[in-house]
Amino acid sequence: MTESDEHVSVTVRVPAKVNVQLAVGPARLDGFHDLANVFLAVGLYDEVTAAPAEKLRITCEGPDAGLVPLDRTNLAARAAEALAERYGRTPDVHLHITKDIPVAGGMAGGSADGAAALVACDALWGTGASRDVLLEICAELGSDVPFSLVGGAALGTGRGERLTALEVGGTFHWVFATAARGLSTPAVFREFDRLGEGVDIPAPVASRPVLDALAKGDAAALAVAVSNDLQPAALSLFPELADTLAAGRAAGALTGLVSGSGPTTAFLAADANAAAEIAAVLRASGTCASARVAEAPAAGAGAAGATAVAGPLPAGPTLEG
Numbered sequence: 001m002t003e004s005d006e007h008v009s010v011t012v013r014v015p016a017k018v019n020v021q022l023a024v025g026p027a028r029l030d031g032f033h034d035l036a037n038v039f040l041a042v043g044l045y046d047e048v049t050a051a052p053a054e055k056l057r058i059t060c061e062g063p064d065a066g067l068v069p070l071d072r073t074n075l076a077a078r079a080a081e082a083l084a085e086r087y088g089r090t091p092d093v094h095l096h097i098t099k100d101i102p103v104a105g106g107m108a109g110g111s112a113d114g115a116a117a118l119v120a121c122d123a124l125w126g127t128g129a130s131r132d133v134l135l136e137i138c139a140e141l142g143s144d145v146p147f148s149l150v151g152g153a154a155l156g157t158g159r160g161e162r163l164t165a166l167e168v169g170g171t172f173h174w175v176f177a178t179a180a181r182g183l184s185t186p187a188v189f190r191e192f193d194r195l196g197e198g199v200d201i202p203a204p205v206a207s208r209p210v211l212d213a214l215a216k217g218d219a220a221a222l223a224v225a226v227s228n229d230l231q232p233a234a235l236s237l238f239p240e241l242a243d244t245l246a247a248g249r250a251a252g253a254l255t256g257l258v259s260g261s262g263p264t265t266a267f268l269a270a271d272a273n274a275a276a277e278i279a280a281v282l283r284a285s286g287t288c289a290s291a292r293v294a295e296a297p298a299a300g301a302g303a304a305g306a307t308a309v310a311g312p313l314p315a316g317p318t319l320e321g
């Protein structure tokens, strides 16, 4: 950084996700599960701003900021360290997270911040990492992180990190009901294993009706086709979610399902008006902490337009000066 770059900062916007299909295979020897994971990026966003600093520092603002770790376990910090290590530099960066994605909600909030931090540091440091290198680092950080980089819709195979982009033929209107407490992703996978003991679990396969409904932008067809193999495990650990699902369906949702490992519940609506109505009914139902509307698909952290560079501040006299 030269002196004139001192005030440069890079801000990257990154979306949450919902899984419109989450087919889970048996536990692998490494403890992970093979998936057929159909990701859809939705318009609830975190922002990560990277600015030069003497050493790695994380700050966070937003209603759930108190739940976010500010040490090196934060996925944004891990992303900065991974990129710095790869290019032989020090991760001398201040990462500020503006958090709007529910924490520990099954919407890949931490993964989103990891992907956004990677893109922001790459731009701030002028690293020029290729998309393949960024995707490789994302996959090291976590199974959901590559998707946060690409956004849109994608099929994730392996543990969910191997992505194939999917076509989306229209806008989908969603409502997300957040819960008063979080669920741990490893705990939900463990519960999946416990519930499946003695059962022959087939290898996961992507659902043709899900892919076709996405490609056509057909909400009614998608509502019939969605599935989440982790839902019984999430409901087993968090039985009250059944009340939220019932309330959203009664309010006119085309379908309701647990988002990923939960406990956020996701409701598909016929249009924007229906989504607003379902959110209002859910808020009044007493079965959730909050209800938010969001449209899909949304662009990922690596998309053109997701990155904004600010500064350097203009030289010369200030207003006071």
Ligand SMILES: C[C@](O)(CO)[C@H](O)COP(=O)(O)OP(=O)(O)OC[C@H]1O[C@@H](n2ccc(N)nc2=O)[C@H](O)[C@@H]1O
Pocket: 019, 022, 031, 032, 033, 034, 035, 037, 106, 108, 111, 141, 142, 143, 144, 145, 158, 159, 160, 185, 186, 189, 260, 261
């Ligand atoms: C539930 C989903 O959010 C659906 O998109 C993801 O599969 C979870 O992705 P993630 O939070 O990025 O997960 P990771 O950080 O990679 O792994 C956290 C833990 O979740 C479990 N895990 C995760 C992914 C996977 N395919 N199989 C697993 O069993 C493992 O116990 C792992 O230790």
Ligand SMILES: Nc1ncnc2c1ncn2[C@@H]1O[C@H](COP(=O)(O)OP(=O)(O)OP(=O)(O)O)[C@@H](O)[C@H]1O
Pocket: 067, 068, 069, 073, 074, 075, 076, 097, 102, 103, 104, 105, 106, 107, 108, 109, 110, 111, 113, 114, 144, 182, 183, 185, 260, 261, 262
């Ligand atoms: N940047 C971050 N934002 C939120 N949580 C983070 C972050 N970095 C690390 N964490 C840790 O990760 C845990 C899971 O948080 P996160 O919001 O990513 O859950 P999630 O949305 O359920 O994840 P996923 O859907 O990918 O399984 C948190 O409880 C927190 O301890």
